[in-house]
Amino acid sequence: MDDINRPTWEDVAHRYGRKIYNFAYRLTGNPDDAADLVQEVLLRVRKGLERYEPGSFEGWLWRITRNAFLDDIRREKRRPTSPLPEGDHGHLGSSPSPDEVLAAVRLSDDVQSALLKLPYDFREAVVLCDVVGLTYDEIAEATDIPVGTVRSRIHRGRKMLREMLTWPL
Amino acid sequence: MAAVTPDPDRFAVLSAYLDGELDDGELDEVIALLSEDPEAVAEFRRIRDTKRVLRALPVVEPPGWLLDVEHYGDRLSAYLDGELPTEEVTSIVHHLTTCRVCREELHDLDRSRIAVRALPGLDVPRFVAPPEPRPAASPEPERRRHRLRPRPIAAATIGLVAVLALLSILSPGASDPTITMSDLEARHIARVSIEPGFSVLPASVEAVDP
Numbered sequence: 001m002d003d004i005n006r007p008t009w010e011d012v013a014h015r016y017g018r019k020i021y022n023f024a025y026r027l028t029g030n031p032d033d034a035a036d037l038v039q040e041v042l043l044r045v046r047k048g049l050e051r052y053e054p055g056s057f058e059g060w061l062w063r064i065t066r067n068a069f070l071d072d073i074r075r076e077k078r079r080p081t082s083p084l085p086e087g088d089h090g091h092l093g094s095s096p097s098p099d100e101v102l103a104a105v106r107l108s109d110d111v112q113s114a115l116l117k118l119p120y121d122f123r124e125a126v127v128l129c130d131v132v133g134l135t136y137d138e139i140a141e142a143t144d145i146p147v148g149t150v151r152s153r154i155h156r157g158r159k160m161l162r163e164m165l166t167w168p169l
Numbered sequence: 170m171a172a173v174t175p176d177p178d179r180f181a182v183l184s185a186y187l188d189g190e191l192d193d194g195e196l197d198e199v200i201a202l203l204s205e206d207p208e209a210v211a212e213f214r215r216i217r218d219t220k221r222v223l224r225a226l227p228v229v230e231p232p233g234w235l236l237d238v239e240h241y242g243d244r245l246s247a248y249l250d251g252e253l254p255t256e257e258v259t260s261i262v263h264h265l266t267t268c269r270v271c272r273e274e275l276h277d278l279d280r281s282r283i284a285v286r287a288l289p290g291l292d293v294p295r296f297v298a299p300p301e302p303r304p305a306a307s308p309e310p311e312r313r314r315h316r317l318r319p320r321p322i323a324a325a326t327i328g329l330v331a332v333l334a335l336l337s338i339l340s341p342g343a344s345d346p347t348i349t350m351s352d353l354e355a356r357h358i359a360r361v362s363i364e365p366g367f368s369v370l371p372a373s374v375e376a377v378d379p
Contacts, residue, residue: 009270010240017236018228025229035235039269046270111222129188130223136190151190155181155216162219 009046012061017042019132020065026127027069029116040068062134062142066124073120114164122157129154180212187213187220234267245275249282293327 007015020041024034044064052060115123128139136154140147185191186199202209241261247253248261265272 008242010242013236013240013270018231021231021235022229026226031229031232034229035232038231038235042270043273046274108226111226126223130220131226136185136188151181151185152178154188155184156177158184158216158219158223159177161223162215165219165222 006049006052007057009042009049012045013038013042016061023065023127023132024069026112026115026131027123029112033072037065037069037072040072041065044068056138056141058134059138059141062128062132062138063144066142110165111161114161117164118157118160122153122160125150125153126157126161180209180216183209183213184216184220187217240264240268240271242271242274245271245278246282249275249279291327 017038020038021034024037025031028034028037041061041064044067045061048060048064115127118126124143125139128134128142129136134142136147136150139150139154143150145153180202182191182195182198183202185195191199203213241248241264244253244257244261248258253261265275
């Protein structure tokens with residue numbers, strides 16, 4: 001990729017920062033860990049952009065993100081089962097009623113808690129698909145597993161989630 | 170007789186269908202499942218509802234300092250050189266307390282700056298810059314008349330030597346391209362430009378660095 005087309009790490013921060021943050025937040029349930037991960041990813045992007053070869057930029061970025069996250073887990077910095085903090089209450093739509101807000105918050109909390117109970121491989125596949133919005137091919141590239149395995153993990157992850165969620169859908 | 174464990178991927182094609190990720194020919198399989206197998210229909214509804222709930226999770230806004238700020242990439246050099254107005258210095262220092270990426274960029278810039286400033290001085294060959302002549306007892310007009318004009322030659326030679334020295338440092342084939350900071354500092358020609366105890370970051374910023 002030539003210098004003209006290569007994004008800067010600041011471009012990456014503006015374009016993908018929120019997605020990376022949400023990915024990390026849904027995997028950890030912890031806003032501080034999510035913020036740490038975003039900074040770590042941007043540091044790695046800054047160092048790695050010079051060596052980035054033309055290809056799927058998103059695949060490259062999400063591989064970096066995933067590796068940064070797993071490295072953190074290996075260093076035992078994260079506590080994936082920590083309770084959901086307050087603050088996950090934004091962007092619930094325009095002018096919802098108080099009941100709707102409460103229901104949505106409860107729903108969100110329940111789903112987040114269930115996500116944190118999923119085995120990591122399934123949680124990662126579900127979050128990349130349903131929170132980040134990657135295709136199966138992009139998930140396969142980011143996680144370095146076959147597409148068939150991606151499909152299986154997403155399906156099993158959703159099934160496990162459904163079994164954990166106690167309220168009627 | 171041992172119970173048969175159901176295949177956990179039995180209805181994976183239904184998830185793929187909901188995600189628009191079917192392979193060729195799988196649509197027929199989905200249609201057949203949903204038209205003939207009540208269990209598949211129930212599973213389809215469960216997966217669809219779970220996916221709907223996941224997709225409806227609210228977007229979590231990162232803290233403002235993380236992304237909704239201006240980074241200072243191209244102004245960090247000017248910051249290092251003390252070439253920014255006070256108010257901008259203040260905002261950069263504040264930004265550096267939280268932004269690890271800008272802190273790292275600043276350190277890299279500072280290392281480059283020090284390396285360039287620490288380039289060693291060159292010993293100019295005697296024939297380029299001969300020592301000051303001692304006061305002669307009597308001028309020798311005849312010899313001066315045949316002397317070459319030294320200034321243009323000296324300038325050209327210094328330039329050539331500087332280019333050769335730079336190439337020898339940058340050349341990948343050089344016998345020992347490694348330059349250590351201690352080596353540079355030992356031959357420091359511009360050491361005076363780096364104040365003793367100079368730190369690119371204020372103490373408060375260094376303190377929060379893990």
